[in-house]
Amino acid sequence: MGLYTTEAVVVGYRDLGEADRILTLFSPERGKIHAVARGVRRPRSPLMAGTQLFSYSKFLLVEGRNLDSVSQCEIKESFFKIREDLDRMAYGSYFAELLRISTRECDKSEELFRFFIKALYLLQVWEDLQFMARIFELKLMAIQGYAPQIFYCVNCGNRKFKEIWFSSILGGILCEKCKSNDKKAVQILRETLVMMRRMLKGKFEDLVGLKLEESLKKELKTVLIDFVLHHIERKPRTLSFIEDIVKISDK
Ligand SMILES: [Zn+2]
Known part of the structure; x- marks a missing residue:
């Protein structure tokens, strides 16, 4: 059985035995x-x-037959x-859960790792966590090759819009003719x-201080959560937890 060293971030855990x-x-x-x-608790x-x-x-x-084990850290x-x-x-747990359920075993990615570490640094200082979560969702999908098409109509290529529609199923925006x-x-x-274009193309850290209207945040939430849920197999448990916290603090 081999030994190996790696940098890593802890994105989940469950207790085992005593x-x-x-x-x-x-x-x-x-x-x-x-x-x-072993014995960590x-x-x-x-x-x-x-x-x-x-x-x-x-x-x-240490590599194991079924499960590796931590020797030192x-x-x-x-x-x-x-x-x-x-x-x-709550938001950090949501980011970690999204990462866990959107990646498969051995899906290695330096870019995804660096992105996640950067998100954790930013999460320590970010004020508007709801907005930060929307950027995280969009960038996480984009790094994994699922960026929505938001620069022209995903159906006809039209770049001029009288009305703009968003389709999670088709993966991008639609013009009034194609809606x-x-x-x-x-x-x-x-x-x-x-x-959304700014969130997709801009650097994560450059978006830190932005103040958004509530109506804009609400629409981003509707669109991006639906888009993310379309790509992953189940609703993250931690998303319900965030919704509960928001309900409590709104009272
Ligand atoms: Zn169109």
């Missing part, structure tokens, strides 16, 4: 890895700090500011389209 934990790691060289961290376990949710660490792993960044804030924790190609297409504002 003191163990099965981690889901995401690494640039190997993609998603499931590995058991015991006080003073040397593995504890580097294996918490969102921890970015250097791991020494050295923490590079703990992202503790995410874990100590309920809202940031009936998808009965579920929704009409969107021009500002929404302009913002």
